Structures are given as structure tokens and as C-alpha cells.
Amino acid sequence: MEQLRGTGVALVTPFKADESIDWNALEKLIDHVINGGVNYVVSLGTTGETPTLSAEEKLDIMQFTFEKVNKRVPVVIGIGDYNTRDVVKRLETCPLDQAAAVLSVAPYYSKPSQEGIFQHYQAIAKASPRPVILYNVPGRTGRNMTAATTLRLAHEVENIVAMKEASGDMMQCMQIIKDKPAGFLVISGDDALALPQLACGMDGVISVAANYFAADFAEMVKTALANNFPAARNLHYKLQEAFDLMFAENNPAGIKSYLHQGGICENIFRLPVVPVSKELEAKIKASVAGFK
Template identity: 80%
Template structure:
């Protein structure tokens, strides 16, 4: 899966003031990230506010994204839930012919055991017509998937080809890198940690920040993969304050605040997500005024 090395971007879903999907803005964002050098696009991740999208809207976004990307870069589709049966059913009905892979978040809220996580992903992989990327984000799901569970899935389930690791635990990440199958990808899910994680052996990043900083983030990851660490560090530290601001209150509220400042999208959400506070918005505007 060499096409999934490098920088993927977890696309936001732009909304109009009436909270309907802003298709013109979504097309603008797609063109912005591709021209900025990202290697692939992830549609319907958490950053896309998928919990507040209807099933019909998700299908429309998939079809629209395939059409507007027009095979310029690979597209990964997010298909995850806390109900294994629902994930299996959606995998059987989703229009995935043009997808490079499926990104499936670990079941949230129900906090399954490690064996439960293994059995969930085994069922998902069996149902998926496309390769599966695991997604561990315990800050959202309430349950960490251990390195041992990840490695068990990587070694025992052929259709599972990668892990998006967003635990923030560098030791856990290195355990996976050390013992993974040779052809299994380990992808960072943390913009602020991605440069050192890729330097330690990860294969890239699925980024939130690349919705706005497509050129800077993809350049940082490209330099790290090429072992040009001075250039990678320079890009990382130029973006560090932006990462802090972006995730201070909420994702995707932070990244949408940046994008609104640039005129890419309206700063509109569906509850329970709300815009960032006025104070944070002003600090984001001040940062961008000085960012070069």
C-alpha cells in the first residue's frame, strides 16, 4: 500500500449558514489540499463531523468526493461505529469501488475488551471489499487498543493493512513499529507528534491541520520520510503553535476557525460542536497574520 505512505488529510465537512452541506466549499477544500501536495484524502473521518451526518449525506459526500478528486490522489473512506453489525452492513452497501482503503475507528462508548476489539476488527475485515486501516484514538473512544492487539490483527488478519495510531503514547507506537509485519503501515494520527513518530519509523500522517496547512504538513512528512531531519524540524516548529491553537478547544472547531480566516469555508457546525471562543479565534487570526 505504497500509495498510503506520506500525508493523508481527514477532510472537514463545510456547512452553509443553514447547516446544509456546502458543496462548493467542499470542492474548494479538495482542490486546496491536492494542490498543497497531500498524498491522499480521507473522507468521512471524525474531522468531517460524521456523527451529525445522515446516512444519505454520507453517501452523497462519498460520491461527490470521488467525482471531484477524479483519481488525482487516492481516497480512503471512513466506515466505523460502535455496533459491529452496522459497520458490516454499511461496508456491504457503501459505494467503495473507487476507494483505496477503509478507515475504521475502534468502537466507541461501549469500551470493549481487547478480545472484543480483535473480534470486531476481524468481522469488519471479513466484510470489507477494500483493505482496512485500524484507527486507535482512545481520547474519543474511551478505550485504548494495545500494541499487542494491533500486532495480533496485523499478523493474523490479511485484509488489515495499516494502523492510524492516535493514542499519543510514543512507547506503544514504537512497540508496534518494532514488531509489525514488513508490509503493515503505521500511520500517525497526531499532527503535533507526527514528525518524531515518522522519524521513529512510522509511514506518514493522517492530518487534520493539512486541511489548511496542506503544503507545510505534507512537506514536513515528506522531509522526514527522506531523512532530511533539519528541514523536517524547521517545518515542525514553524507549525507547532498552530497545532496547539487548532486542538485547544475542539476538533474540528479549531481547524475550521483557521479555514474560515482564509475564506475557504464558513465557520458553521452542527450541534453539539460549536465554534471556538472569541478569544481563541482572535489568537488564531493573530497567528496567521504573522505566519509565513
């Protein structure tokens, strides 16, 4: 799993004005992030608006991403849900032979107990033909996966190899880093906290910001992993305003506004996601114009 150290980018799904998938823009985005120096891409994560994609669209996006990436970097595929049996079925039937790993979000809405979360992931790991990355994002799921549950899964379930931790709880993050098994990766899911988390011992970031700021973000992570924190700190503060604006109202509305201003994709969404407010859009436009 060393190939998943560094910067991964959670790709957006570009849409045309009629809300169909914009394949040309997706190809442009893939080339942009790879040329910017990211270490791998993540397809079909939450940033890709997956709740609004049909099963057929998800399969098409996955296959298109494999084709356009063309083995230049590893590809991680997001497959998660609150219905454990449905996730298991998808893992058993999806063509995942080209995937480096599967990123699976903790079950949302139903707010299971910690034992329920453990058994959910245990079933997923058993069914998955590829290594599994846990994903804890309580701001979206409604339930935090505790450090104890993460560590139990890391130590007891062989096919679970990494954790994308997006709780924002630094004490929880440090507990996982301190007690994880050798070779288990802990990956930040919070762009704005990535630098201090890397300083604490995380192995990289799955980033939203790297969709647009691929080169600077990847360099920040690379220099931090090389223990060059003065250089990494300069890049962090260069990006700080963008972090604040990008997540001010909604993800992926913020990052798509940046990508639209940068000419990479249209500022189109499927409901219930809508574009950022005109006030925020003006700030993002000024941010893009002033970024050097």
C-alpha cells in the first residue's frame, strides 16, 4: 500500500448543462491532477456526487477513469452505503481488477453502534477483491467511528489496509496513529488539517482541493512527508484562503466553482446540490485571480 502514500484526489463528476456527465471535462480533470503530481486518484467518492449517480453511470465513470488514467497513477474506487448487503453485492460484481483499493464510507443515516460499524466493515473486507480503506466522516454520516473501532478493524481484519480519517478530532487521529499496526496507512480527509496531521504521522491526504490546486497541494504533502516543514508550511498558508472558501457552503459546490473559474469544468450540479451563492462565487473568483 506504499503506492497510496502522498496525495490522492477525490475527483468531482463534471456535468453538462443538461446534467449529463461531461466526459471531455472529466478527461481534462484527470490529466490536470496527474500532471500536477498527485500520487493517485479516487473515483466515485462523495465529492463526485455519487448519491445522484445511477448504477450504470457509476460503472461508466469507473471504466472511463481506468481508461484515461491508463496506469499513470493508481486508482481507488469508492463503494459504500448504509446497506451492507448492497455494498457486498457491488463488491462481488464490479470489475475492480484495475483498482488499487476500495474506499468505503462508514454507514450513514442509520447511525449504527460501534459493533454494527465493525461488523459492516468485516463483511465488506471479506467480500472485497481489493484492499479496503475505511472512511470516517461523521459530519456526513451522523456517527463517529471511534479510534477503538478503527484499531480493532486494523488489527483484526486482514483485508483492511488504511483509514481515511475526516473526523477533525486531532486526539482521535493521534490515538489511531500511535496504536495502528505496522503497514496500516492513516490518511487525512481534511485539507485544512492535513499539515498538522502529517506532522503527527499521517501517511498522506485524500484531497478535495487537489482537484484544482494539484501542484501546490501535492508539493505540500511531499515536502511534509520529507520532514521539510518550513516549505510545507509556506504552501499550507498559501492555500489556506482557498480551504476556507472551498468548504464555506458545500462540498463539492466550492471546488466546482474553482474548477469552473479555472476553465476545467462547468459549474453544474444535480439536486440537491446547488452552486455556491453569488457572494461566495465572487470571493472564489478573486481568489483564483490572485493565486500565484
